[in-house]
Amino acid sequence: MTLVVAGNSKEYPDGINLTRLIELEKVETPMYVTVALNDDFVESGGFESTTLKDGDRVEFLYFMGGGR
Amino acid sequence: MAFSDEQLTRYSRHIILKEFGVKGQKKLSRGRVLIVGAGGLGSPAALYLAAAGVGCIGIIDADEVDLSNLQRQIIHGTNDVGKPKADSARASMLAVNPEPEVRAIRAFVNAGNILDLIRDYDFIIDGTDNFPAKFLVNDACVLAGKAFSHAGILRFNGQLMTYVPGQGPCYRCVFKEPPPPEAVPTCRQAGVIGALAGVVGSIQAMEAVKYLAGIGDLLTGVLLTYDALKTAFRRISLPRRADCAVCGEAPSITAPVDYARAACDLS
Numbered sequence: 001m002t003l004v005v006a007g008n009s010k011e012y013p014d015g016i017n018l019t020r021l022i023e024l025e026k027v028e029t030p031m032y033v034t035v036a037l038n039d040d041f042v043e044s045g046g047f048e049s050t051t052l053k054d055g056d057r058v059e060f061l062y063f064m065g066g067g068r
Numbered sequence: 069m070a071f072s073d074e075q076l077t078r079y080s081r082h083i084i085l086k087e088f089g090v091k092g093q094k095k096l097s098r099g100r101v102l103i104v105g106a107g108g109l110g111s112p113a114a115l116y117l118a119a120a121g122v123g124c125i126g127i128i129d130a131d132e133v134d135l136s137n138l139q140r141q142i143i144h145g146t147n148d149v150g151k152p153k154a155d156s157a158r159a160s161m162l163a164v165n166p167e168p169e170v171r172a173i174r175a176f177v178n179a180g181n182i183l184d185l186i187r188d189y190d191f192i193i194d195g196t197d198n199f200p201a202k203f204l205v206n207d208a209c210v211l212a213g214k215a216f217s218h219a220g221i222l223r224f225n226g227q228l229m230t231y232v233p234g235q236g237p238c239y240r241c242v243f244k245e246p247p248p249p250e251a252v253p254t255c256r257q258a259g260v261i262g263a264l265a266g267v268v269g270s271i272q273a274m275e276a277v278k279y280l281a282g283i284g285d286l287l288t289g290v291l292l293t294y295d296a297l298k299t300a301f302r303r304i305s306l307p308r309r310a311d312c313a314v315c316g317e318a319p320s321i322t323a324p325v326d327y328a329r330a331a332c333d334l335s
């Protein structure tokens with residue numbers, strides 16, 4: 001199936017969940033990433049139970065604490 | 069209030085813009101912006117807002133200029149090392165443009181002072197370097213009904229979002245609560261490229277100018293990310309969280325809160 005991850009369309013195994021996608025995408029701090037699926041937030045407790053389907057758009061939002 | 073000949077010359081490139089004009093310039097001259105942090109983001113933001121003729125600019129920082137700041141904090145010079153950043157920033161801003169009222173505030177923001185500090189201002193720029201301060205600025209602006217620009221930078225990446233009361237999510241809608249100290253990398257540990265702060269801090273100044281002048285579209289409901297290595301900007305649409313702890317329908321946060329700061333940020 002095709003997912004749009006951070007704006008890029010790519011092929012992924014059918015029916016993977018968000019936890020697996022986070023592994024495949026080598027998300028740097030998986031405990032502290034915010035996930036938006038089709039413009040809605042997914043609660044961090046819900047990654048395992050969120051099965052992705054063809055055409056889903058996923059964004060990973062990272063903490064960025066610098067400024068000075 | 070009419071502009072003097074000197075002001076008409078100084079701001080001529082603003083005034084000639086048909087979307088901006090004398091009207092926009094007048095709005096800037098009546099505008100009040102608070103910049104929290106006279107560092108990497110605060111440097112370009114403060115210089116551009118002073119140059120633009122914003123009427124009153126507050127700049128808060130409790131630290132002194134350090135040699136390791138100068139790679140990115142362009143409001144300070146080599147001769148300023150050891151001086152209070154707020155004072156050094158004020159001097160640079162007034163050197164660019166003596167017209168604005170510039171208030172140098174030597175303080176750390178905390179739950180006890182933040183509401184008083186932001187009260188007098190129309191727009192707040194978050195140029196802080198740690199999560200407790202970023203959440204504090206967010207919560208105070210939501211509670212006080214103030215618009216503000218959030219930004220964060222790390223390594224070669226930056227991100228920005230603008231909060232306007234009643235329009236789109238706040239920072240806490242997206243990131244909920246500060247990560248534990250040391251859980252995510254900081255600039256001190258991971259580094260940051262100097263010009264990145266210039267790009268991101270300049271966008272914060274642009275957001276303030278647009279807000280004050282009432283022109284264009286702000287970064288509300290959008291996280292703008294910038295990847296300097298790829299020269300890629302992305303706009304990520306984000307919703308408000310109805311159950312947000314501070315801007316949601318039944319907020320649990322009704323006053324500013326202090327979080328422990330990462331040990332590495334305390335020096």
Ligand SMILES: [Zn+2]
Binds near residue numbers: 238239240309315
């Ligand atoms: Zn919120």
